[in-house]
Amino acid sequence: MSQKITTEMHYKEKPFSILVTGATGFIGSRLIFDLTANGYSVNGMSRRKIPSTGNIKYVQADVFEPSELEDALSGVEIAFYLLHSMEGNKEEWKEFANREKTQAQNFLNAATKSGVKRIIYLGGLVNDSISLSPHMKSRKDVGEILASGTIPVTELRASLIIGAQGGSYAMLRYLVERLPVMVCPSWVKSLAQPIAVDDVILYLRGCLEKPETTGRIFEIGGPEKVTYEQLMRIYAKYLGKKLLVLQIPFLTTRLSSYWVDLITPVKASLARPLIDSLVHDTVVTDDSITKIIPGSLKSVVESIDIATKEIRENPPKMPLKEERTGFKINQKLLMASLIAMALVGTTFYWLDDRAELSEPIWIFAGIIWYVAIITAIFFVKNKTRLGYLIGGILSWITLAFWLFDDFYLLFNTSLIITQPNEVITIRNIVWVALSAVAVFASHNTFHKIIDYQFKGKPI
Numbered sequence: 001m002s003q004k005i006t007t008e009m010h011y012k013e014k015p016f017s018i019l020v021t022g023a024t025g026f027i028g029s030r031l032i033f034d035l036t037a038n039g040y041s042v043n044g045m046s047r048r049k050i051p052s053t054g055n056i057k058y059v060q061a062d063v064f065e066p067s068e069l070e071d072a073l074s075g076v077e078i079a080f081y082l083l084h085s086m087e088g089n090k091e092e093w094k095e096f097a098n099r100e101k102t103q104a105q106n107f108l109n110a111a112t113k114s115g116v117k118r119i120i121y122l123g124g125l126v127n128d129s130i131s132l133s134p135h136m137k138s139r140k141d142v143g144e145i146l147a148s149g150t151i152p153v154t155e156l157r158a159s160l161i162i163g164a165q166g167g168s169y170a171m172l173r174y175l176v177e178r179l180p181v182m183v184c185p186s187w188v189k190s191l192a193q194p195i196a197v198d199d200v201i202l203y204l205r206g207c208l209e210k211p212e213t214t215g216r217i218f219e220i221g222g223p224e225k226v227t228y229e230q231l232m233r234i235y236a237k238y239l240g241k242k243l244l245v246l247q248i249p250f251l252t253t254r255l256s257s258y259w260v261d262l263i264t265p266v267k268a269s270l271a272r273p274l275i276d277s278l279v280h281d282t283v284v285t286d287d288s289i290t291k292i293i294p295g296s297l298k299s300v301v302e303s304i305d306i307a308t309k310e311i312r313e314n315p316p317k318m319p320l321k322e323e324r325t326g327f328k329i330n331q332k333l334l335m336a337s338l339i340a341m342a343l344v345g346t347t348f349y350w351l352d353d354r355a356e357l358s359e360p361i362w363i364f365a366g367i368i369w370y371v372a373i374i375t376a377i378f379f380v381k382n383k384t385r386l387g388y389l390i391g392g393i394l395s396w397i398t399l400a401f402w403l404f405d406d407f408y409l410l411f412n413t414s415l416i417i418t419q420p421n422e423v424i425t426i427r428n429i430v431w432v433a434l435s436a437v438a439v440f441a442s443h444n445t446f447h448k449i450i451d452y453q454f455k456g457k458p459i
Contacts, residue, residue: 011040011077011078012039012041015041015055017075017078018035018040018041018042018076018077018078018079018080019042019044019045019059019072019073019076019078020035020042020043020044020045020080020082021045021080021083022045022046022082022084023044023046023058024044024046024050026167027082027161027197027200027201027204028044028080028082030163030197032044032056034201034205035205035208036055036056040055041055041057042055042056042057043056043057043058043059043076044056044057044059045058045060045061045072046058046059047060047061047062048060059071059072060072063103063106064102064103064106066106066110069110070110070113070114072110073110073111073114073116074114075114076111077115077117077118078116078118078120078208079111079119079120080119080120080121080122080204081104081120081122081142082121082122083100083103083104084100096135096138097137097138097141100138100141100142101142103142104141104142104145104146105145107146108145108146108148108149108151111149111151112150117151117152118151118153118154119146119151119153120154120156120207120208121142121143121146121153121155121156122155122156122158122200122204123139123143123155123158124136124139124157124158124282125157125159125193125219125220125282125284126139126140126157126282136280139157143155153215154207154214154215154217154218155216155217155218156200156219156289157217157218158195158200158220158221159192159193159194159195159219159220159221159222160193160194160195160231160282161195161196161200162195162197162300162304162307163196163197163198163200163303163307164308164310164311166307169304172232172235175232176235176236176243177382178382178383178384180241180242181243181245182232182244182245184229184247184248188229188232188245188247189228189229189247190228190280190281191225191226191227191281191282191283192221192227192228192231192281192283193222193223193224193226193282193283193284194221194222194231194300194303195220195222195297195298195303196222196297196302197303197307198298199220199222199295199297199298200220202293202295203218203220206289206292206293210293212292213292218288218289219285219287219289220289221282221283221284222298222303223298229245232245233245234300234301235304238301238304238305238308330440330441330445331383331441331445333437333440333441334380334438334441334445335377335380335381337434337435337437337438337441338376338377338394338395339377341373341398341431341434341438342370342373342374344430344431344434345366345369345370345431348366349366351423351427352420352424352427354418354420355418356417356418362417372394375390376390376391377391388442391438391441392438392439392442392443394438395435395436395438395439396435396439398435398438399432399435399436399439402428402431403432404416405417405428
């Protein structure tokens with residue numbers, strides 16, 4: 001009997017001797033599904049309570065509570081470490097590296113006390129010869145902490161992972177789908193080896209079944225080396241879209257993360273480490289794992305096709321509470337009010353006879369106003385927070401202008417230009433109402449769009 005079969009039988013005959021952390025996460029949930037589909041009975045660790053089902057026993061534990069970790073690891077022989085601390089508010093993000101180190105040390109201590117025999121860790125592909133970003137350094141540090149004890153650790157260092165629920169794929173998808181012109185920093189020229197999430201799962205299970213992977217570090221990536229710009233173009237071609245990419249060298253990773261936050265549902269706190277991981281080349285220099293765990297790796301196009309079909313066919317469910325937020329109503333209301341504002345604005349040029357409006361400064365202001373309103377409409381139509389932000393700011397400015405233009409009604413004096421006649425005054429009142437509606441709608445949509453989109457609701 002081969003060593004592989006012996007190992008598989010051992011863990012299948014000893015149910016629940018395998019623990020998968022991050023059980024509800026992007027990788028963890030898929031790994032649990034794959035292991036159970038291949039005959040394993042596993043423990044899934046999560047911070048929240050989840051009912052156990054069949055050959056999946058969920059255990060609740062907080063990685064910052066050592067006693068809870070020890071209980072979760074009781075009886076476990078193999079532990080998959082899939083924990084990250086990338087998201088949170090601005091202050092929490094600054095401390096993510098310290099949190100990840102604490103998590104790793106707590107986990108190692110608890111695993112040692114509980115008699116765990118192996119740890120399998122999924123980290124990021126790093127280049128040891130260069131100065132690493134905080135995110136990538138943290139991924140490497142976690143691996144070193146886990147390996148610092150007496151428990152053998154298998155570490156997989158992955159390049160960019162493409163999967164339906166992954167942050168990298170979400171960032172790619174929303175950027176390409178929404179923007180025909182992409183303004184990008186220099187990091188889009190960095191090379192990566194995108195790997196399908198299914199292939200990552202294949203490697204993770206392979207490490208469980210192949211004892212020769214014990215105590216080693218492996219680099220994993222897909223069969224193709226591409227820059228992020230090429231990746232965006234590949235996805236655009238897949239969608240049948242044309243994409244124009246303009247490179248701006250001075251756009252930092254922080255500014256890039258804010259841009260991603262405004263254009264996509266990916267929060268800046270998650271976009272920042274994702275972008276950090278793209279600053280330098282992440283290509284495989286040692287493919288020894290392909291000889292131990294052979295398989296036909298999926299191409300970039302195949303990975304994108306699988307992820308896109310999966311997200312379309314099985315979008316996450318939207319809680320009923322979110323259904324009643326009136327998001328779509330506010331979205332349509334903002335679009336309608338912006339268009340109506342633009343139409344009413346044309347009356348300055350055929351109805352309003354005040355001479356000052358023909359002066360260059362007012363003509364220039366009008367041009368800027370129309371460019372802003374068209375930009376807002378474009379980004380709102382493409383469902384980005386940037387559109388709601390521009391629409392909201394523009395609406396407030398317009399509201400203030402029209403109120404000032406009718407200032408004479410209360411104080412018998414004009415603040416901006418010559419006092420308007422009665423027809424223009426009525427026009428201004430209508431404009432004030434439209435602006436107020438736009439302000440209300442932009443405020444309601446701006447703060448809800450990320451949660452709404454991440455829960456998979458088409459908008």
